[in-house]
Amino acid sequence: MTTLAVTVNGETRRIPGPASLLDLLAQLGLDPRTVVVEHNRVIVRRPRLGEVALADGDAVELVHFVGGG
Amino acid sequence: MTGTLAPATLTDAPLAIGGRTFRSRLMVGTGKYRSNADMVSAIEASGAEVVTVAVRRVDLDRTREEGVLHHLSPDQYFLLANTAGCYTADEAIRYARLAREAGFNEFVKLEVIGDRETLLPDSEGLLLAARTLVREGFQVLAYSNDDLITALRLEDAGCAAVMPLASPIGSGLGLINPFSIRTIKRRLQVPVIVDAGVGTASDACLTMEQGVDGILMNTALAEAAEPVAMARAMGLAVEAGRLAYLAGRMPRREVAVPSSPTRGMLE
Numbered sequence: 001m002t003t004l005a006v007t008v009n010g011e012t013r014r015i016p017g018p019a020s021l022l023d024l025l026a027q028l029g030l031d032p033r034t035v036v037v038e039h040n041r042v043i044v045r046r047p048r049l050g051e052v053a054l055a056d057g058d059a060v061e062l063v064h065f066v067g068g069g
Numbered sequence: 070m071t072g073t074l075a076p077a078t079l080t081d082a083p084l085a086i087g088g089r090t091f092r093s094r095l096m097v098g099t100g101k102y103r104s105n106a107d108m109v110s111a112i113e114a115s116g117a118e119v120v121t122v123a124v125r126r127v128d129l130d131r132t133r134e135e136g137v138l139h140h141l142s143p144d145q146y147f148l149l150a151n152t153a154g155c156y157t158a159d160e161a162i163r164y165a166r167l168a169r170e171a172g173f174n175e176f177v178k179l180e181v182i183g184d185r186e187t188l189l190p191d192s193e194g195l196l197l198a199a200r201t202l203v204r205e206g207f208q209v210l211a212y213s214n215d216d217l218i219t220a221l222r223l224e225d226a227g228c229a230a231v232m233p234l235a236s237p238i239g240s241g242l243g244l245i246n247p248f249s250i251r252t253i254k255r256r257l258q259v260p261v262i263v264d265a266g267v268g269t270a271s272d273a274c275l276t277m278e279q280g281v282d283g284i285l286m287n288t289a290l291a292e293a294a295e296p297v298a299m300a301r302a303m304g305l306a307v308e309a310g311r312l313a314y315l316a317g318r319m320p321r322r323e324v325a326v327p328s329s330p331t332r333g334m335l336e
Contacts, residue, residue, distance in 0.1 A: 009126040028129055034136060035127055036170040041163075043170050061126065063167050064136040067108065068123025068153050069098030069238070069265075069287030 007059045015054070022049040024060065035062045081315060084283050086260050087176060087208030087229035091147065092118045094277070095307040096262065098287025102296065105140045111290050112141070115300035120146040121178055121285065123153050124168050143173055149210070151178040156191070158198035165202050176208045178232070178264075178285075188238045192219045196226055203227035212264050215249040217256060224259050231257060232285065235276055236266030239288045243272035244279070251279045270299075270306035277310025278318070 004017040006024070015027060021044055025032050037044045038061040044052050054060075083090040096119035102108035112120060122137050141148075150168030155161035158181055165177040181198055183191030190213055202209050208229040213219050215233040223231050233253055236242035243266060244250065254261045260282040267273050267286045276284055284307055293299035 009129055011129070030127065034138070036124075036167050038167060043166060045170065061167075062129070063124050064127050065122040065138055065148065065150065065168075065171060066125045067099040067102065067137050068151055069100045069121055069285075 004054055004056045004058075006054055006056075009060075009062055017054065017056075019054050020050050021052045021054065021060070024054060025049065025062075028062075030062065035064050037062055079312070081311060084260065086210065086262075089147075091283075092116075093304070093307075094283035094311055095273075095304055096121065096149065096283060096285040097290060097300070098285070099137050099141065100287050101291040103291075107296050108291070109140055111296040111300040112146070113300075114297045114304070115290065116304040118147050119149050119285075121149045121151050121287070123151055124164050124171075147176075148173045149176050149178050151212075152180045152198075154182070155180060156182050156194075158194040158201070161194070161198040162201055165198075165207060166205075169207065174208075175206060176210065176229070177202060178210045178212060179228075180212045190214050190219075190234075192216070192222075195219070196222055199223055199226040199228055210262065215246050215253065217249065217252050220253045220257055220261075224257050228259060230260040230262050230282075232262045232264035234265040235263050235272065235284075238265040240266050241268030241289060241292075242266055243268050244276045247275070247279050250276070250281060254280050254282075267303075270302040273303050273306040274310035274313070277307050278314050280314050283307070 002017045003014045005012055005014055021037055032046055032049055039052055040059055084094050093116045095115055095117045097112055097115050097117040098121045099108055152161040152164040155164055161181045169175060179198055181191045181194035182188050195211055199209050199211050203226055210230040210232055211223045211228045212232045213223055220231045235244045262283040262285055263276050263281050264285040267289050273284055290296050290300050
């Protein structure tokens with residue numbers, strides 16, 4: 001077991017590795033159907049979230065729709 | 070008027086953008102409401118089908134607002150994601166791609182803002198982003214200045230609709246340049262949806278009377294003392310303005326013309 005430093009929505013977090021993007025969402029308590037995931041500036045589609053492994057220093061953006069005009 | 074057939078103008082064609090038709094010519098935003106309950110009731114009262122949303126980071130501490138989809142059903146409304154808050158073409162493209170990935174549709178309300186004080190669009194960045202997004206298969210609705218040349222170029226770029234402003238976002242100043250809006254509408258083949266600046270029902274009615282295909286508004290509803298009542302007023306105003314446009318208004322004259330017979334007066 002190792003830990004990874006991953007920047008999620010601009011904040012650095014230490015998470016237990018190895019971990020996929022799907023694992024990260026689970027740790028954060030997020031339903032993958034309600035967020036869009038960008039991994040190192042590349043969008044990762046929902047079916048692939050479990051396949052993409054996180055590496056130390058990765059940047060992840062988790063976005064969704066909010067009120068706007 | 071019972072027994073008369075409805076004139077052709079009473080059966081308006083539905084608004085069609087990018088191969089889809091919509092039941093209302095009024096589109097509304099979901100931002101800045103005092104409560105989610107207010108937002109939902111106001112949107113319902115407006116009769117709008119197209120509802121705009123913004124793309125933002127999920128709040129990982131759950132201290133702020135949850136996603137708008139907790140309150141609005143994507144089955145009931147057509148979600149139009151915007152790129153609000155983007156100041157460069159690259160940024161807007163990134164937001165548009167993220168929005169599309171949410172999986173609702175390929176439409177995007179493209180905003181590339183050029184100035185923080187006026188929030189006026191950056192036409193150069195807008196065109197750049199529009200070309201890329203059109204190439205990627207997006208239906209681009211471009212928030213633009215009320216400038217004919219920019220509007221023509223956005224149409225050439227393949228935008229599904231052009232959205233010139235009535236006046237700056239959130240200003241409530243109403244339709245500042247009816248001439249520009251009429252000119253844009255007259256010269257473009259794609260739908261023209263006036264976006265931003267409408268403050269009250271008369272603004273919406275006057276805008277629709279210029280012949281444009283629809284209006285998008287947010288602050289006029291969200292900041293009204295009674296958003297639900299204003300939403301209903303806006304729905305009626307958009308319909309009234311559209312119908313008045315189709316009806317064809319009387320000419321303006323600088324002299325009076327009596328409405329009652331001038332003959333048959335008593336001696």
